[in-house]
Amino acid sequence: xxLYRLSISEAKELLxxxxxxxxxxxxxxxxxxxxxxxxxxAFVTLSKEKAYEMADASQKQIDEGRSxxxxxxxxAIKDNMCTKGIRTTCSSKILADFIPPYESAVxxxxxxxxxxxxxxxxxxxxxxxxxxxxxxxFTTRNPWDIERIPGGSSGGSAAAVAADECxxxxxxxxxxxIRQPAAxxxxxxxxxxxxxxxxxxxxxxASSLDQIGPITKNVKDSAILLNIISGKDPFDSTSAPVxxxxxxxxxxxxxxxxxxxxxxxxxxxxMDREIEESVKTAIKKLESLGAIPVEISLxxxxxxxxxxxxxxxSEASSNLARYDGVKYGFRAxxxxxxxxxxxxxxxxxxxxxxxxxxxxxxxxxxxxYDAYYKKAQQAxxxxxxxxxxxxxxxxxxxxxxxxxxxxxxxxKTEDPLQMYLSDIFTISxxxxxxxxxxxxxxxxxxxxxxxxxxxxxHFDEESILKAxxxxxxxxxxxxxxxxx
Amino acid sequence: xxxEAVIGLEVHxxxxxxxxxxxxxxxxxxxxxxxxxxxxxxxMPGALPVLNKRALEFAIRTGLAxxxxxxxxxxFARKNYFYPDLPKGYQISQYELPICEHGYIExxxxxxxxxxxxxxIHMEEDAGKNIHEGAGNYSxxxxxxxxxxxxxxxxxxxxxxxxxxxxYMKKLxxxxxxLGVCDGNxxxxxxxCDANVSIRPVGQKEYSIRAEVKNINSFxxxxxxxxxxxxxxxxVVEEGRKVIQETRLWDSDKGVTESMRSKEEAHxxxxxxxxxxxxxxxxxxxxxxxxxxxxxxxxxKSKRFVSEYGLPEYDADxxxxxxxxxxxxxxxxxxxxxxxxxxxxxxxxxTKLLNEENKSIEECQLKPKQxxxxxxxxxxxxxxxxxxxxxxxxxxRTGKDAETIVKEKGLVQISDELAIEKxxxxxxxxxxxxxxxxxxGDEKLLGFFVGQIMKLTKGKANPQIVNEMLRKKLx
Ligand SMILES: [Zn+2]
Numbered sequence: 001x002x003l004y005r006l007s008i009s010e011a012k013e014l015l016x017x018x019x020x021x022x023x024x025x026x027x028x029x030x031x032x033x034x035x036x037x038x039x040x041x042a043f044v045t046l047s048k049e050k051a052y053e054m055a056d057a058s059q060k061q062i063d064e065g066r067s068x069x070x071x072x073x074x075x076a077i078k079d080n081m082c083t084k085g086i087r088t089t090c091s092s093k094i095l096a097d098f099i100p101p102y103e104s105a106v107x108x109x110x111x112x113x114x115x116x117x118x119x120x121x122x123x124x125x126x127x128x129x130x131x132x133x134x135x136x137x138f139t140t141r142n143p144w145d146i147e148r149i150p151g152g153s154s155g156g157s158a159a160a161v162a163a164d165e166c167x168x169x170x171x172x173x174x175x176x177x178i179r180q181p182a183a184x185x186x187x188x189x190x191x192x193x194x195x196x197x198x199x200x201x202x203x204x205x206a207s208s209l210d211q212i213g214p215i216t217k218n219v220k221d222s223a224i225l226l227n228i229i230s231g232k233d234p235f236d237s238t239s240a241p242v243x244x245x246x247x248x249x250x251x252x253x254x255x256x257x258x259x260x261x262x263x264x265x266x267x268x269x270x271m272d273r274e275i276e277e278s279v280k281t282a283i284k285k286l287e288s289l290g291a292i293p294v295e296i297s298l299x300x301x302x303x304x305x306x307x308x309x310x311x312x313x314s315e316a317s318s319n320l321a322r323y324d325g326v327k328y329g330f331r332a333x334x335x336x337x338x339x340x341x342x343x344x345x346x347x348x349x350x351x352x353x354x355x356x357x358x359x360x361x362x363x364x365x366x367x368x369y370d371a372y373y374k375k376a377q378q379a380x381x382x383x384x385x386x387x388x389x390x391x392x393x394x395x396x397x398x399x400x401x402x403x404x405x406x407x408x409x410x411x412k413t414e415d416p417l418q419m420y421l422s423d424i425f426t427i428s429x430x431x432x433x434x435x436x437x438x439x440x441x442x443x444x445x446x447x448x449x450x451x452x453x454x455x456x457x458h459f460d461e462e463s464i465l466k467a468x469x470x471x472x473x474x475x476x477x478x479x480x481x482x483x484x
Numbered sequence: 485x486x487x488e489a490v491i492g493l494e495v496h497x498x499x500x501x502x503x504x505x506x507x508x509x510x511x512x513x514x515x516x517x518x519x520x521x522x523x524x525x526x527x528m529p530g531a532l533p534v535l536n537k538r539a540l541e542f543a544i545r546t547g548l549a550x551x552x553x554x555x556x557x558x559x560f561a562r563k564n565y566f567y568p569d570l571p572k573g574y575q576i577s578q579y580e581l582p583i584c585e586h587g588y589i590e591x592x593x594x595x596x597x598x599x600x601x602x603x604x605i606h607m608e609e610d611a612g613k614n615i616h617e618g619a620g621n622y623s624x625x626x627x628x629x630x631x632x633x634x635x636x637x638x639x640x641x642x643x644x645x646x647x648x649x650x651x652y653m654k655k656l657x658x659x660x661x662x663l664g665v666c667d668g669n670x671x672x673x674x675x676x677c678d679a680n681v682s683i684r685p686v687g688q689k690e691y692s693i694r695a696e697v698k699n700i701n702s703f704x705x706x707x708x709x710x711x712x713x714x715x716x717x718x719x720v721v722e723e724g725r726k727v728i729q730e731t732r733l734w735d736s737d738k739g740v741t742e743s744m745r746s747k748e749e750a751h752x753x754x755x756x757x758x759x760x761x762x763x764x765x766x767x768x769x770x771x772x773x774x775x776x777x778x779x780x781x782x783x784x785k786s787k788r789f790v791s792e793y794g795l796p797e798y799d800a801d802x803x804x805x806x807x808x809x810x811x812x813x814x815x816x817x818x819x820x821x822x823x824x825x826x827x828x829x830x831x832x833x834x835t836k837l838l839n840e841e842n843k844s845i846e847e848c849q850l851k852p853k854q855x856x857x858x859x860x861x862x863x864x865x866x867x868x869x870x871x872x873x874x875x876x877x878x879x880x881r882t883g884k885d886a887e888t889i890v891k892e893k894g895l896v897q898i899s900d901e902l903a904i905e906k907x908x909x910x911x912x913x914x915x916x917x918x919x920x921x922x923x924x925g926d927e928k929l930l931g932f933f934v935g936q937i938m939k940l941t942k943g944k945a946n947p948q949i950v951n952e953m954l955r956k957k958l959x
Contacts, residue, residue: 321573
């Protein structure tokens with residue numbers, strides 16, 4: 001049996017029935033990594049030694065009948081979440097040797113539930129990008145076509161899940177960084193409501209937009225991981241004191257009568273024909289399951305990308321100030337303090353990160369603040385209001401996740417603006433702080449996955465999981481595997 | 485031309501909370517470098533701040549005690565700049581919506597009450613400390629202080645003289661100490677004062693270009709630094725030059741202010757709302773609760789000391805400038821001490837002795853009740869004022885009661901006329917020349933005779949009786 005192919009729930013059943021051991025499962029995963037990761041290049045760091053310790057500890061608990069939801073489950077973590085004692089790089093040279101002395105809130109929760117950390121996955125440096133081409137180390141490849149990018153910034157996590165190099169993974173999503181790579185790699189990616197999951201220990205890119213979420217082989221696994229990582233954390237003031245339901249409970253419920261909004265601004269002239277067709281077919285499928293499509297308008301959609309790039313870069317310019325060579329991480333030599341600062345940051349950060357720091361610094365500068373940052377905050381409020389109004393008449397909103405399928409490495413690296421448009425359908429959701437899930441809804445003629453995005457109301461992950469599950473169960477897209 | 489100064493003070497007060505403003509680390513002073521730190525206060529990647537509610541309460545207390553309006557909705561902002569002692573590359577402070585605004589405190593200058601406006605009070609985190617000694621070409625950074633809660637208390641430009649500035653600082657310090665929110669120690673840096681200073685011809689309404697004077701690190705320098713800066717600016721203007729907007733550092737060794745950086749080099753701090761902290765909403769109920777729990781403030785206490793104990797205003801102000809001093813006074817009066825006498829002993833001998841040892845009244849082993857009892861011995865005539873001074877000092881040093889000391893040292897006053905007469909006779913017979921001169925009209929010699937008698941009786945003779953008997957004998 002190819003154990004590495006298993007989902008969380010499948011693996012869990014075999015582990016609990018003692019048909020397999022945690023070690024066997026872990027062996028299988030590492031063998032898989034060995035055989036395919038030279039092509040996919042999903043991982044920055046493998047934590048083998050630690051993983052086997054965790055698997056042993058898990059097995060003990062299982063043997064003693066104290067099995068918790070993740071005991072023995074090999075999980076990959078995007079390399080921007082701090083793992084105590086294990087290198088956390090953000091795929092940046094400036095943190096290339098950074099070993100956190102503390103554990104992030106999400107990995108603590110996974111720990112408490114018995115997970116096995118197999119390694120840290122590649123990303124665009126500091127999560128800034130849509131292809132992993134901005135990684136300070138190397139580009140991850142799309143398992144469906146290794147000439148192509150996996151999407152980003154959580155490209156390593158999405159590729160690892162798609163290539164069966166882990167059972168599940170965590171990513172982070174600031175403007176689409178979970179959903180877009182999930183779509184491009186043919187897996188399920190969920191961005192929870194802002195405040196649903198603690199950001200403590202997530203290396204910040206844009207604090208008011210960042211949110212951690214699961215990247216999984218199916219919708220059920222997404223619900224299982226969300227159950228574990230959700231909830232108020234006293235160490236993150238922006239995490240919300242909202243009750244956490246059992247998200248797996250709603251899976252399998254009928255979607256009869258659910259109103260699904262189809263925003264006209266997301267189906268525009270000139271969009272990729274294959275994507276449009278797949279998404280429209282998916283909407284038909286949902287309709288056949290009892291959902292009622294309703295055309296809606298989100299009138300301020302066109303301002304989303306500009307708004308996002310002002311706010312996200314502003315926050316980033318400040319969040320990344322701490323990488324100054326003084327306390328930890330990379331330090332370049334210099335004849336005095338100022339030169340040390342400048343050399344450290346010039347050599348430690350990659351081009352895209354520097355571009356965004358400069359953009360954000362500019363937007364916050366006195367004399368420009370009102371025209372950029374403040375204006376963008378106002379636009380953000382309008383975008384939020386668009387969604388609030390829409391949700392008065394619909395239960396959820398359905399759109400494509402990405403305007404294109406996976407593109408070729410190098411295709412967009414020369415044109416940052418073109419690259420920024422990769423997130424055109426996902427960015428508004430972060431600005432509004434609402435949850436959205438991406439799941440496979442078809443393939444292009446080149447056999448590249450296409451993603452369907454389902455957007456929900458604040459703290460209503462249940463509804464989008466329910467709809468996603470109903471759709472998934474009536475299709476076979478999630479069962480397809482790349483040839484590696 | 486006559487000039488007047490326009491002064492506004494920005495005071496940073498370190499709050500006396502047990503833990504830092506955004507993490508659980510201790511705020512204790514003087515520990516080994518970097519031992520009171522955690523991922524949050526050293527700016528580790530991914531660490532997040534959580535507001536210490538106690539710091540918020542302290543800021544509200546201070547706002548209420550200085551007649552401020554407390555904002556029901558306020559928020560933190562980031563102040564961005566690079567410096568090694570600032571681990572995140574930004575300081576979490578407040579900018580657009582501070583916790584307290586529009587207050588005032590009253591000061592007394594030349595017996596006139598003057599209101600000094602408080603523009604705002606906001607909360608922020610302290611930075612760490614760079615240490616240059618013993619590091620060769622490098623500097624060390626100690627982050628124990630990084631994240632210690634501060635209040636910045638900004639006054640209106642209502643202050644006109646260095647004296648007013650000093651009075652404002654004294655009053656503010658008294659209030660902070662009375663509230664228990666800051667220990668007010670300028671030398672240790674828990675209270676810091678920056679001054680915005682400009683001058684203008686008397687009668688001119690508009691403000692002139694101002695300079696900011698930093699590093700006024702002691703109470704005694706508040707007046708000195710401002711006096712210097714005002715004179716400097718007047719000189720600049722009278723020489724036909726212009727005062728420029730700049731930051732100047734007070735150098736207490738040289739007694740001058742020196743230019744640090746001009747406006748052109750000034751930082752652009754790129755303030756923006758802190759996205760890692762939710763806006764602060766304060767319930768009116770909580771504000772009311774804090775208000776009800778405020779202690780009696782120095783001004784109110786001073787007024788009460790005048791009306792209740794009949795003290796002069798000067799005494800009342802002085803005694804109420806320190807909460808502990810006022811408590812000591814009231815305890816001594818409570819124990820039966822006559823208020824004015826108690827006040828005199830506190831302001832005189834006790835303050836002198838404490839200052840000699842650089843001690844505060846809390847560290848004093850002499851208890852208020854003991855002073856009250858010594859005063860009773862004086863009233864009864866058991867000891868004279870002169871002996872009392874010696875007894876007091878002995879009480880202060882040993883903590884023993886006055887009565888014990890008097891007994892042990894045999895200091896009981898001699899009021900026995902026979903004994904005194906014997907001493908007078910002895911002195912007269914030993915000093916015939918002086919007696920002649922006195923009789924011839926040299927009245928000043930009376931003091932000489934008294935002194936000799938006191939010497940003979942080891943200071944125990946009742947001076948009143950000595951005086952009376954001596955006059956009778958000599959005349
Ligand atoms: Zn700390």
